[in-house]
Amino acid sequence: MSTGEYIKPTESELEILQILWEKGECTVRDVHEILEKSKDAGYTTTLKLMQIMHEKGLVSRDTSAKTHIYKASVNQEKTQQQLVNKMIDNVFNGSAARLVMQALGNHSASKDEIDSIKKYLDELEKK
Known part of the structure; x- marks a missing residue:
C-alpha cells in the first residue's frame, strides 16, 4: 500500500485491526479467541479475513515460524x-x-x- 493510497477496512476488518492495535502482534488463534467473546465467529472465517487483510496491505504477516504472526500495517x-x-x-x-x-x-x-x-x-x- 503506497503512502497516498487508503484502503477502507470493512467492519469485520476494523474489529480485527482494533485487536491488533491493542495487542500488537497476534496469531489467528489469538484474534479468533478475542472475537469469539463478542460474536459467533468461525476460526476459518477469521483466518480467511486476516489473509484478505494481508493481501490488501492492512496487516503484515511473519511466516518464519510454523504459527504465523500478524500485526497491523496501518496506523x-x-x-x-x-x-x-x-x-x-x-x-x-x-x-x-x-x-x-x-x-x-x-x-x-x-x-x-x-x-x-x-x-x-x-x-x-x-x-
Missing part, C-alpha cells in the same frame, strides 16, 4: 482520522459540529470525557 490514528473525515463528509454534510453534537447526544460521556472535550475546545479557541 490507528490515521485510519480513525480518515474514517471520521469520510463520515463527516458523507453523513454530516461536512459539518464536524453536527457529528460531535450527534455523538454527545447519543452517548453518555463521563465527567472525565467532558472535561477532556472542554480542554480541547479551549485549546482550539486559543489558536
Whole structure:
C-alpha cells in the first residue's frame, strides 16, 4: 500500500485491526479467541479475513515460524482520522459540529470525557 493510497477496512476488518492495535502482534488463534467473546465467529472465517487483510496491505504477516504472526500495517490514528473525515463528509454534510453534537447526544460521556472535550475546545479557541 503506497503512502497516498487508503484502503477502507470493512467492519469485520476494523474489529480485527482494533485487536491488533491493542495487542500488537497476534496469531489467528489469538484474534479468533478475542472475537469469539463478542460474536459467533468461525476460526476459518477469521483466518480467511486476516489473509484478505494481508493481501490488501492492512496487516503484515511473519511466516518464519510454523504459527504465523500478524500485526497491523496501518496506523490507528490515521485510519480513525480518515474514517471520521469520510463520515463527516458523507453523513454530516461536512459539518464536524453536527457529528460531535450527534455523538454527545447519543452517548453518555463521563465527567472525565467532558472535561477532556472542554480542554480541547479551549485549546482550539486559543489558536
